[in-house]
Amino acid sequence: MNLNKAFLIGRLTRDPESRALPSGQSVSSFGLATNRIWVNPETNEKQEQTEFHNIVAFGKLADICNQYLTKGSLVMIEGRLQTRSWQGQNGETKYRTEIVAERLQMGPKMAQKKEEVATETAEPETEKLEEIQVEEEPPADEIKTEDIPF
Numbered sequence: 001m002n003l004n005k006a007f008l009i010g011r012l013t014r015d016p017e018s019r020a021l022p023s024g025q026s027v028s029s030f031g032l033a034t035n036r037i038w039v040n041p042e043t044n045e046k047q048e049q050t051e052f053h054n055i056v057a058f059g060k061l062a063d064i065c066n067q068y069l070t071k072g073s074l075v076m077i078e079g080r081l082q083t084r085s086w087q088g089q090n091g092e093t094k095y096r097t098e099i100v101a102e103r104l105q106m107g108p109k110m111a112q113k114k115e116e117v118a119t120e121t122a123e124p125e126t127e128k129l130e131e132i133q134v135e136e137e138p139p140a141d142e143i144k145t146e147d148i149p150f
Contacts, residue, residue, distance in 0.1 A: 004080045006099050008053060010034035012073045018066045028062035029098075030055050030069065032077065054098035055079070061101055074107025 013031035020026050032053045040047050055077055057065050069075060079101040088094045 005078070006081055007076070007078050008032055008034055008055075008099065009074070009076045010053070012069055012071050012075065013052060015071050016062075016065045016069050018062065025059055026062040026066070028057045028065040030065065032075070032099075054096065055101055056082075056098050057101040057104070061104060064104065065101075068106060076105040076107070077101050078103040078105075 010032045013033050016028045016030040018026060018028050032055050034051050034053065036049045036051070038047055039045065077099060079099045081097060082100050083095055083097040085093055085095045
């Protein structure tokens with residue numbers, strides 16, 4: 001059994017770039033930055049490391065990326081790793097590893113620009129949460145053996 005799956009949560013490093021394949025299918029590509037934070041056990045200092053990833057989306061997912069994502073957007077990407085190769089201008093073979101997005105979940109909306117917030121006079125509407133009904137199963141001791149069909 002094999003598995004090629006990647007989950008990333010990070011922020012876009014640039015606006016998505018869109019193009020179309022010769023078949024007409026849309027393609028979107030963008031960069032994603034993820035951070036790793038840890039405490040150095042020797043010095044007890046907080047340290048941070050940033051990794052940069054290349055993301056590619058196809059079809060409807062590419063259209064969604066182009067429409068809703070911008071530089072700085074928080075996003076979760078689920079996809080697979082893929083390495084492609086091509087011949088450079090000097091004949092050298094070049095490689096690029098990227099994540100082909102299969103699913104996308106957008107983070108919270110970006111804060112409004114400061115000037116928009118300053119000119120707003122109306123109070124923001126509070127979001128009404130829909131109540132979720134939970135159906136509980138009866139306790140196991142209430143099941144009667146004569147109710148069992150076999």
